[in-house]
Amino acid sequence: MKTTIEKIAIMQAFEDGKTVLCLATRLEEWRKLDSENPLWNWGVSDYKIKSKPKHIWANEYSGYRSIYETKNKAVRGATADAIRTAVHYIEVINDKN
16 A cells, blocks of 8 residues: 555656556556546555666676766776677566566
8 A cells, every 4th residue: 555655756757747557456467547637546556657767888898897877988988808888788677566
C-alpha cells in the first residue's frame, strides 16, 4: 500500500507528462496509463512511475572497461591502447515487476 506522499508523487509525475504504469488486481502485468483524466482507484489498482534507463559510455581495454557518464568524457578519457572507445550501453528495465 502506498503512502499519501507516494500517491501524490505518482499523480504529480502524471501531470508533468511522465509515463505512469498501472497494475489492476485482475491483470498480471503493468500497463501504461493512457487516460487523460484517470480515476486513480488505489483500492483495486497500483501505480508507479515508469523507470528511465541509464545510459553509460565505456572505453574497452584488454580485460577491463572504463565507464563514463557522457560520450564526450569517454572520448576524452580514451588512451591509445583502447580496443573500442565510447561504446554506448543502455540499461534494460523490466517494468513487469
